[in-house]
């Protein structure tokens with residue numbers, strides 16, 4: 001068994017706008033997806049996922065062109081659950097030239113699905129890393145990030161940025177603008193996460209913003225304004241100015257909300273954090289439900305969130321300095 005893990009992330013600034021070439025600053029956090037792979041002696045894939053919200057399940061498929069996966073779940077659930085893994089293994093086949101290789105894949109993840117903490121990127125990065133290593137190829141983090149990006153791009157119908165996958169592969173705080181991806185210095189930030197127990201559909205949310213942007217010039221301007229916030233945020237990060245970072249996060253949230261990717265529970269959590277004295281709070285990731293990220297060095301925000309109806313979990317997140325981790 002070859003095992004790799006990769007971290008999830010929060011966006012300090014710039015989700016959605018990054019898809020249209022604006023800069024973004026995501027930051028890897030210590031919640032991880034761990035993927036183990038073992039080469040099979042046929043070309044099938046057998047995926048065992050422990051922590052999916054659709055209860056753990058095992059599925060075995062491949063081998064024949066139209067072979068239906070052998071699992072007791074509806075096709076749409078199955079698609080949602082397996083398409084990233086499938087496409088990651090395709091990348092492994094392409095990198096190694098072993099077109100017909102099959103694997104037993106085991107996924108264990110502490111990252112809630114579809115909640116804005118980058119579960120898809122973490123699973124894909126860990127799966128490609130473990131898969132290639134199992135076949136004797138070790139990818140550099142930048143190449144790994146590129147391969148993982150291609151996976152997200154394909155699964156999300158051509159609508160993905162390099163931000164999530166680069167951040168998950170390299171760890172730390174990163175700045176992504178188009179295909180320019182780099183690591184940046186970040187102070188130790190007092191990150192608090194609130195999770196509403198729900199999820200948003202990344203592909204649909206990205207499409208929604210795309211449509212608005214095409215339809216209204218002011219929506220296109222809103223996307224550009226998010227880019228301006230990110231550039232200001234970079235200065236605040238360099239200065240270690242948490243108060244300014246918070247103000248800019250609040251502004252960024254307002255614009256995301258205007259673009260239609262917030263939700264009632266995300267708003268409730270953002271306001272609970274602000275009322276508790278957080279320096280700033282915003283949704284993170286694609287939105288529609290899932291997580292907010294707040295800045296607060298005190299215990300107040302975490303405590304307030306834990307008593308907020310609609311907030312299912314509140315926790316402090318540590319920056320993950322390490323990206324992909326090679327475990328066995």
Ligand SMILES: Nc1ncnc2c1ncn2[C@@H]1O[C@H](COP(=O)(O)OP(=O)(O)OP(=O)(O)O)[C@@H](O)[C@H]1O
Pocket residue numbers: 033049050051052079080081082083084085107108109112113114115116117118119120121123164200201202203284285286287
């Ligand atoms: N533990 C897991 N096991 C198998 N597949 C997973 C697991 N975690 C995530 N995935 C895959 O990732 C998909 C969720 O990705 P999606 O991009 O919608 O959300 P996210 O990455 O968690 O949030 P965001 O992109 O907003 O940060 C799932 O439908 C599934 O295909």
Ligand SMILES: C[C@@](O)(CCO)CC(=O)[O-]
Pocket residue numbers: 014015016017018019116118159160161162163164202206285286
């Ligand atoms: C919404 C989005 O910006 C972030 C999802 O975590 C999509 C992407 O960058 O691929």
Ligand SMILES: [Mg+2]
Pocket residue numbers: 118119120121164202
């Ligand atoms: Mg994702």
